[in-house]
Amino acid sequence: MQITNYNIEGNYDEMYSADGSCRPHYEKFQAFLNKVPKRKLAQLQFSANKTQMAMGMTFNVYHDKQGVEKILHLDIIPRIIPSDEWQKVEAGLKQRIYALNLFLQDIYNEGKILKDKVIPSDLILKSKDYLKPCIGLTPPKNIWCHITGTDLVKDKDGEYYVLEDNLRCPSGVSYMLESREIIKRAHPDLFNTLGVRPVSDYPTKLLNMLQFLSDKSKPVIGVLTPGVYNSAYFEHSYLAQQMGVELVIGMDLMVKNKKVYMQTTKGLEKIDVLYRRIDDTFMDPMAFNPNSMLGVPGILEAYKAGNIAIANAPGTGVADDKAVYAYVPRIIKYYMDEEPILSNVPTYLCREEDDRKYVLENIEHLVVKETNAAGGYGMLIGPKADKEEHTKFRQLVKSNPDNYIAQPTLSLSTVPTITDNAIEGRHVDLRPYILYGEDIEVIPGALTRVALKKGSLVVNSSQGGGSKDTWVLY
Amino acid sequence: MLSRVANSIYWLGRYSERAENYARFIDVNFNLMLDLPQDLKEQWEPLIQATGDYPVFVNKYGLDFDRKNVIYFLAFDEDNPNSVLSSVTNARENARIIRENLSKETWEKLNETYLFVKEGKDKKIWKKEDPRAFFERVKSAILLLYGLADSTVARTEGWYFRQLGQFLERADKTSRMLDVKYHILLPSPQEVGSPLDFLHWMALLKSVTAFNTYRRLYGNIDPSSVVEFLVLNKYFPRSVFYCLKAAEECLFKISGSNGQGFSNSAEKAMGELRSRLEYDDVEDVIKSGLHEYLDDLQFKLNQISNHIDTNFFQIKDNFEHQINYQG
CATH class of the missing domain: 3.30.1490.270 (Dna Ligase; domain 1)
Structure with missing residues (x-):
């Protein structure tokens, strides 16, 4: 199917330049598109939807019998990122995470950056995300933000801008992984032809990072989920399954003598590392929100005593506050004496x-x-x-x-997307995932969210957003 | 293994088996009805009595035991907590909770089965002249899941909890299947032992895939032999005794005990019931009355399930009200 009458409408398009020519990193994909009949393309799209349903790759599942289980629409035209472009993203994200981690350690301990008046003290100390019980704490291996899913967008000038840092519990990584599996079935030949970097070892890397947080050679690890009615439950169970670790809810855990235990059929078993997917303030009703039903009473005491590692560390949220965001370039400069590689939105x-x-x-x-x-x-x-x-x-x-x-006001770049009867440009964002363990590692892939409505800039799944597989090239 | 996870695996086993057996129930009655003389009315009420769903049915439909009502109620009615659709939904819900413990294939097949049964409801299968093909597929889908598990699941704790659920459920359902025959009325007492009576017994055996095995072991169709076969037989994997023996072994594997006596109250209750069946002969069953015997059996099976719950699934919870009850 030839793409005809494609109008980039003054946006930055990832596949076509302003003069209408195909960008080099999309050429092989265009050759493939030209050969595939329109009907075959529609078939591929249809079977991708079917597969998602059969895999139970659904979100928004309600307790109610009438509850809807929706799939996040996956468009079969990938978003392709050439290697030189990726190198910059990678370097920029590493720099940013490294600096933010130093920042978190500083503001919960010495507070140098505040004393030096690089950031106004009251901005941090009065923030609701600055958790008093965490003051004076140094987490295991000095790492606060173990898993980050930074949101980036590309403006009209073709430059990436960081939109949000998402240092709390970024979701969507399971879509990156499962979408890749589905798209592999749709375009089996293209992966080799184009040289697409694999993402499937993410769970292994995540597991290694979590293991690194404990001094034991075989630590007991769990993923802490709010439960089966949480909209990201699919992802929580998926990650636990892929890593071969326990998926736990607050009820499964109890704290005794400042140690955290799981309740098993054979009694209590100590747990060493928790990848928590619940918000800071719901983690421990004794330390934070007394109404929380999701957390584990006393877990913060166990954490302070060094008996359990928690990723991401409680208190991390303060660094992705809207006002703090504006200071990130200065934070990078302050701790690293470097210019930021990735731009903030001014x-x-x-x-x-x-x-x-x-x-x-x-x-x-x-x-x-x-x-x-x-x-x-x-x-x-x-x-x-x-x-x-x-x-x-x-x-x-x-x-x-x-x-x-x-x-x-920013514009977002576009990527050709299959619509009812044609292929048209739709706006996208980009969420790469970064792991901070022994090193900082940026996974060569991402969740690309796409606004399926024409002209829309809203990529959220609840408002007509879908996704695309993201191909980072060698 | 986490208590909560063990609980879900146990119920996954029970609900899958329940779904399969409800599909069988409908099948057995269909087969029975096909052999009726023309002047005799179809009987669907016995099915509702045997499954134990009588109060729920009457509450919703009154005494109208019409075929379509009954099939809808047993297969697709979400107000009936035991219907095929409810059971498959519950099995899937439990699987979803412990998805990290299942293989990808197992989850996907179960999910497909759920989507298939739901589609059956949209297609109004109960209105079909002959809906047996649908129920045949439900059975195959669940047997496929068993096959998948058999060749892929490691024989560790989780395996035994699922088997435990599956065999307890099967023991209960085989006893109820037999009870269907008790509730079906013959045109007159003289018909006991008549060709029609024999046809009924044959249909019953076929519905539990037991006909050929029965023929080889016993030869002629004879009510007390059928009862002996389905309740007391030591080798047939759907007989009540066989299921109890298998379930008991699961308990031993779970507790790690050597099978001498008991090490917890679930093993005690299970051992008592198993040994009673082991030493009963069919005369004992008939003497106490078939229906009464089966009724008592079902009551004891429930007690065993409660003991399993207390021993393995009850956790010293931080938030008691979050624990949901399944039954």
Whole structure:
């Protein structure tokens, strides 16, 4: 099937340049597309959907009998990343994670970066994600952020920008792995022809990293999940299965003498390392949220006593706060004396005078966000708002500048995607996964989320987003 | 093995076996009905009585034991906690909880079975003139799962918990299958021992895939021999005794005891029931009344299941109300 009348509509397209020519790293894929009849392509797409259903690769499963089990639509046209482009992403992510880890160790201990006034102290100390019980703590092997899933986007200029750091419990890695298996069935010949780097050893690498956290030669490891009704349960059980470790819920665990045990048919068995997939504050009802039903009472005491390693370390969340995000370039500079390799989305901190002046003058072009609000609340999208709202937000920024940041509106790059009757460009983002164990390792693959609606920039699965397999080339 | 995981594996075994047996129930009655003289009405009520779902049925449908109602109720009704669809859903739900303990193939086959049964509901299979092909496929799908497990699962604790569930469930269901015959009315008492009566017994044997084996071992169809075969036979893998013996061995493997006496209350209850069947002969069964004997058996099987629960699945929970009850 030839791609005809493909219009990049002023975006940066991953496959086609502005002059309409195919980018070199997509040429072999284009040759394949040209040979495949349209009907065959539709068939491949259909059987990919079928396979996902049979594999039970579903999300949003509710307890209710009528509950819907949805699959995350997987488009069979891959997102391809050439090796030189990837090298930069890889180097940039390593640098960023390394610096953020130093930052976390610092703010929970000496607080040098705060004393040196590189970051305003109150920004950190007043954050709800700065966990008091973790002050003075050094986690096993000095690692805080073991697993990261950084969100990147590519703007019109073809440059990558970091959108979010996702240092808490990033999800989606099982989709990266299972999608690859499905796409391998759809395009068996192309992997060799193009030289696609494998991702299937991710569970092994994850396991090695978790083992590294314990001093035992054969530590007992568990994945802690909120339970079967959590929308990412498929992923939790998938990872436990692939690593051959226990999948546990809070109820399976108990703390005795500051040690954590699993309740088995043969009595209690000590557990050494936990890969937790529940939020910081739900982990221990005794230390944090007393209403939590998901956690393990007393686990933080066991953690402080050094009897269990937890990945990611409790307290990590403070480093991916919206306002802290703006400081990451300075954090990199401070700890490493290097310029950041990957750009931040330019962020104007209204607490700083020059920035505030710029924001007030250009508010109609900017996105203004409240620093400690989430989920799109307290937000102004300048180009889409009217004069009245612009005035209202100017007032808000003036009266409480600490509370606001602003960013320019970004475009997202596009990749050809199969639609009902054609192949058209759709906007994508990129979430690579980074493991921090003995070394920092960036997995050569990613979850590429795609906004299936024409022109839409929203890639979330709950709002019509799908995914693509991501091919990083040798 | 985690207590919670053992619990789910046990129920995975029970629900898979239950689904397969409910498919068999419908099959046995169909076969029975096909052989009826033309002037006799179809009897679907006995099936509902034998499965023990009578109160749930009457509550929803009243006394209308119409064939379509009964097939819908036993196969597709989600209000019936034991229907094929409910059982397959529960089996899959338990499998989903412990998916990390299953092989990829096992999970995918079970998931496919679930999707197939659900599709059967959408296609309104119960309205078909002859729905047997559908139930045949349900049986095959579950037997395939057993085959997969047999050749891929390591014989460690999890294996024995699943087998334990499977054999206890099968013991219960074989006894109920036999009970169907008790509830089916013959046109008159004179018909006992008539060709029609024999046809019934044959249909019953066929529905548990026991007809050929029975023929080889016993020859003529004779009610007390059929009872002996399905309840007391030492070698037939669907007889109640065989299932109990196999389930008892699972308990020994789990506790690691040597099979002398008992080391926990589940083994004690199991051993008592197994040895009773081991030393009963068919006259003892008939003397106490077939239906009463089977009824008592089912009651004791429930008690054994409760003992298993107390010994292995109860955990000193942080959050008691999170534990959900299955039955």
